[in-house]
Structures are given as structure tokens and as C-alpha cells.
Amino acid sequence: MSELLERKVGIVSCSGEELAEGTVARLAALKVLNELRPRDTVTICLPLFLAGGAGDRAFAKLHPTITVDGCDLRCAAHGTEKYSSKPAASLVVNELVAECGLERPEGRRRLNAAGQKAVEVTAERLATLVDQALGKEAGTAPSSEAAAHELAGEGREATCSCGSGVPVTKVTIDGRAVELVALPLIFRQFREKGGGQDGEAERDLFETVKIYNAVPSEAEGSYREAVRREYGAFCEKEKQP
């Protein structure tokens, strides 16, 4: 039986060319991908993502994704939300620069010293967000409180939702057929970690389902009820010989 995808975080940076902040976004993302968190992160190519890249979109749907934008247009954040799901976190370089009281970066092709500093600060912030998304504390192993979200493993055969094997369950929510990915796998791991069917456990379970599935905020109650129902059916089935 295939297991859930190894937990990694997708990083999507903007492709902005007109502002130095766009260059900062890209260089910060590269720093995290190549130096700070190479085993925990995967780059999502924004152009490919927007042009319909199935692998990138599937990855962003199944893994937490953090976007890094240069400016308030927030192209990476909007694109990720539109074609996949709401980012786990979003950074905007010009906001971060203001927050940290940094000098505004300059130079689109070659950043000035202020730009280099902005890259360092953005990369550090991004690395922290990666750790948070993975339930880690500042680069340590996942805490016991985060166990419900710890779904990584060793030597996993992974499959993706674009036709290659991650289970997709059709459930009826508010009279509509909705596809939710990876439910049986989430349920199995939840049960194996001692997850029950009481209110608090079901809340934790639903939060886990939300990591892998976009849930519209206005329909959250209906989705929660559907997950509760499916989990109940799953538990009943597991009891059968």
C-alpha cells in the first residue's frame, strides 16, 4: 500500500523583472533550496506552474507551499491559490524590508549591498517558515505535538494525483461531488498514531486533510462533516475481518 508523500515544502518565487525585489525573491528562494533547507524543499517553477505544469501543480496541491513575491502584486501567491491551494505562508519582499527597517534594495540584474542584505533576511525568514510548515522547531526534528502532521518516512514510493496513484475519493458535499486526495492514507496514518473519533481528534484530522486539500472557508463546516463521515466509514471497514 502506497504511503503519503514525503513531507517537503514547495517554494514558489515570483519572476518579476522590473523591481530589484523580484531578484531578491528569486535569490532568497534559491538560497533556501540549495543551502539552508535542501532536503526539505522543492522549487516550483512559477512560469511552468501557471502554464499548466501538471507535476508542479500536483506537488503544490499535496505539499505545503510557501510563496515569495517581490511586490504587492503577489503573483506567486495568487497563482498558487488559483491553480492549487492557498499557500501555507507567503512572503512579500518589500513588506519584509519595511518590517525589518532595511534599506530598499536596488539593482535588478546585480543587487547592491542593501539587496544582498535583503536576500539574507528573506532567506532566513523563508527557512523559518519551512520549518514551521514541517512542524519543526528551528531546524530540529518534529516535536511530539506536531506528530499529527508528521507524515514523512524513509524509502517511500510516492505517487501523485495526476493519474499515477494517490487515491482520490469522491465525496458529496452540499449536494456536489468533490474530490479529496489521499483520504485513506491520511486516515490510516491518523489511526496508527492513535487518532480517535472524539471532537478534538476529528479537529486534528480535519486540519491534516486541509494540508492536502483546498477547503473553501465558507464551506469548511460541510467539508468537516464529510471528512468525519468518511473517517467513520473507514474505521468501520477497518474493524471488519
Next chain:
Amino acid sequence: MAEYFEMTADKFTFRVAKDRLYSAEGLWMLPEPASKRVRVGLADYLQQHNGDVAFANVKPVGSKLAVGDQFAEIETIKAMVDLHAPVSGTIVEVNSALNTSPEVINQAPYEAGWLAVIQPSGWDAERSKVLDAAAYFAVMQAQVQEDLKSL
């Protein structure tokens, strides 16, 4: 249409066509029963691993090969890769599309992106030494895991 074994690692999906045989290096072989020839190409993982092909050079028609002889090379922006004959024999056909559109190797590695057709000289003996699709899939999975660990 071929069926595939599939593996996803991060955002990449690698496919292994079930209807053909493989070398451990990552070349596929498709015997053609009518002509008793063997068509050869790159498996999906090998083409993805090396990147977009800028140049592809295959030895000319008439070239005689032993198993393991270098019979082709591909050059991508990342690397120059020698490819080794998975079967002994004589090259009887080379994919002419590789001259003008070598990226077909990336776009359709199991279909239009074939490299060459070989008239085998020792197929009966060599057949048992190549990998079937399931065995190659296991080899490929191990290669992918190694790549991920090297990050």
C-alpha cells in the same frame, strides 16, 4: 498505447513503459517480432535526469555493436552523456528526427524519441540478461532515492 509503472519524487513523475525491456543504464528495447529487430531509446528517467537534449548523435547505419559499446551520445545543457548498446548487432535505422528536433527524446521518449533500430546478432542469449519493466522500475526507484539523498 503502452501502460506504465509510475513513480513520483517531489514534483517529477517517472514512467516505465511496461511493454518493453531495459538496460540498467536506462535504455529501453522494444523487439519487433515481424522484422526480428530491436528498437532502442531512452527511458523516461534517463531523459529527465539529463535535461533538455541539445544534440543527439547516433552511430550511422551499418555500425556493428557489441553489448556495452558506445553507440550514441546526447548533449544537454547539463551534461554530455554516452549511451551504450544494450544489445549486440548492427544499426539498421537511425531516427532522422534527432538531427533537427533532438528534443523529441524529451517530449516522447517511448514513442517518437527512439534512437535507433538494431538488427541483433545474439538476441537469444542476451535477452535473458536484460531487465523486464518491473525489474527496471525497481532499479530506477533506487536511482531516484539515491539522487534525493545526495541533496
Next chain:
Amino acid sequence: MICAKSFGPKARDWWPWPSWFSANLTRDLVAKHPAVTIDGCKQMCAAKMVKQSGGTVTREVAVLDVFRRHKDLKPEGIAELNEAGRRLARVLAEEVAESLDGTGQSVKGASHV
């Protein structure tokens, strides 16, 4: 990528394409004006996105095709290109600029895979 309002040297605009996604005005401009797209790999995302936005691509440039014609300029480096990569970029830029200068509505040497 470049979106050219005309092929005159003074009427050339550079549109970073992700902003198309966010700004309808930009997408409208792309839909109304011819474009030259420059793609780094064979996924050809810039060309795809212009076409999906209703724009017209008068020339698709694939860096790989330019590399084929200048095999000695092998680019390396992501955040920082090596010298060969920078030279390849200059060659590519000069080719595109030549095709934009004074050729009216059609572009010679349009390349598309």
C-alpha cells in the same frame, strides 16, 4: 519576454509576464500587441502563456536553439551565470534585437520547435 507595441525601436516594451496574471490591463495589452517570447527550456512557458492570454507570438526563441548554434557557449549557474552564459545571453539579445528592428509586421528567421 518582450512584448513589442511595434517593431520600431522607440516603441518596445518589456512585460514581465507574471504580472499578466495579476493585472487585466497587462493581459489586454498582450492580447493586442505582437510578442517575442524567450524560453529557457522546452516547456516553452512564455510562449504558451502569451497564446493562452490571446496574444500573438511573432517569434518564439528557445535558448536551447541558440545554444545549438553556439555550442562553445555552454551556460552554467542559476543565480549567477558563468562567462559563457553571459555571452550566450548577449548573442540571444542581439538576435532578438535585430529581428525587431525595422522589419515591419513579419519577422525573419522566426524559430519555433
